[in-house]
Amino acid sequence: MPDLTLTKVAKSFGVNVVLHDLDLRVRDGELFTLLGPSGCGKSTTLWSIAGLHSPDRGTITFGDRVVFDGGRIDVAPERRNCGVVFQSYAVWPHLSVHDNVAYPLKLRKEKRSARAARVREVLELVELDRLEHRYPHELSGGQQQRVALARALAHPPDLLLLDEPFSNLDAKLRERAREWLRALQQRIGVTTVFVTHDQHEALSMSDRIMVMDQGRVRQIGTPEEIYQEPADVFVADFVGTVNVLAGRAVPGADGTARVWLDGLGLPLVVPTGAGLDGGAGIDGYVRLTVRPERIVVHPPSGAPADAVNVVTVKVRSRAFLGDHYRYVADLGERELVVRTLSPVDHGSELTVELPPDAIRIFGPA
Known part of the structure; x- marks a missing residue:
């Protein structure tokens, strides 16, 4: 998996500046969390990586591959090979679990036999292999979230992008889900960018955390560094009590x-x-x-x-x-x-x- 690098990435919506010359580097295979209050620019950063937003300036690279460079290069989202899990899961209600997961492979015109084998593989990975014929309305929230994750992994992504995937789960299920996801991420080794405003999720799951505020980076460090050695009062006050x-x-x-x-x-x-x-x-x-x-x-x-x-x-x-x-x-x-x-x-x-x-x-x- 490649490193992810953002250099001087800026984004505005009208007169509202959302990202101020953002710099970050996500290492190969790590789970990197964007943490901060609502409106700080976390999701805008994630969507810029995915290609769903085009920054005003700056560069974004996956390893040696440039996917955005000002107005000169802007690779389409479907060509960036990012697996994305949305906050709302966004599973198709009219498709079975199997067909939801198979959809990205069908778009890429993979053979039916190869699709079926890959779907079985990822459903076993997310522990849903016995539910492949069910429909979303027959699943719990946690199971729908795993369907969305399986779909994101169906075509092996260069990057896995997660936008507050646990926010619709109750507290107990959310705790179990983050432990399960962290173990899965470590097992498959996919480079992951995780967006959350929940400090407990960030501290318990991350290799490193970037704390954001008003489109700027306050601190980047390990969970221990962020909690024990905050760079400023904002970080100290936002992360923990x-x-x-x-x-x-x-x-x-x-x-x-x-x-x-x-x-x-x-x-x-x-x-x-x-x-x-x-x-x-x-x-x-x-x-x-x-x-x-x-x-x-x-x-x-x-x-x-x-x-x-x-x-x-x-x-x-x-x-x-x-x-x-x-x-x-x-x-x-x-x-x-x-x-x-x-x-x-x-x-x-x-x-x-x-x-x-x-x-x-x-x-x-």
């Missing part, structure tokens, strides 16, 4: 900065390498981010003597969410979300520690 705390930083002489939060009597100690261009020039208004699960809850007897950034917070609410408890508390004049595995019966107050290595520091908004 995060506390964003504003304050004024004063540089220290020991590789740390002291950050004063409004309404909090003591400063928080933050490593200067925890963001903000490696800590260069930390002086003035900043924003801190800390994940709720990284906050340590101490017993009423108090924190250990060597604990840093220990504060007492007033509990505003508590919620039980099955596998954890979620507390919302007041930290100075800010809201602090704390996640813990066990209930904490501390009355109206919690003693918490914000470990310095759990904090990242960014410039003002």
Whole structure:
């Protein structure tokens, strides 16, 4: 399978600029996810790769093959050899499972015997080989989604393009479907571009993720890099839950900065390498981010003597969410979300520690 490369791809609809000189490279055989809020340009990027949109400028290549180059080259969608699975599945209701999957092969005028053999092969791949004579109205949503995937794989594609394929499934089925699809993608090794606004799908399935906002790339990295080392506050806030705390930083002489939060009597100690261009020039208004699960809850007897950034917070609410408890508390004049595995019966107050290595520091908004 080829690498996919987009260079300076831009697209506007009227006066609305949807993509701003987008650069990305998807490696051979990886599952690469486009993640971001609605309207950020994810689907426009996917449709530009598929040939369903023509960018205003830029180049798109599949390996050494140029499929788009400004106004000079624009290969038709049917000649790009992309397998596409739409959000709505788009299976034909008047055709059986077999005939839906066979349709791309029929268009390519493959022999009947070859078509039948390939349909059997891909239906076994997606675990629908016993349902080939059923019609879409006789299938569940998850089964229809697998029919759409089988059709996309019927003629072996150079690229598999998936546009939020699980959005119409319920939560339990969606979880099973993404595990199944990830295992299938790894087994067949097809280079895949996956579009979603669901952070859990992106984190659980992807080799790498590109976080987008308003047609621009915010960060590209592995799921671990995106979650643990966000490039900016937007990425930190969009991927997972995060506390964003504003304050004024004063540089220290020991590789740390002291950050004063409004309404909090003591400063928080933050490593200067925890963001903000490696800590260069930390002086003035900043924003801190800390994940709720990284906050340590101490017993009423108090924190250990060597604990840093220990504060007492007033509990505003508590919620039980099955596998954890979620507390919302007041930290100075800010809201602090704390996640813990066990209930904490501390009355109206919690003693918490914000470990310095759990904090990242960014410039003002």
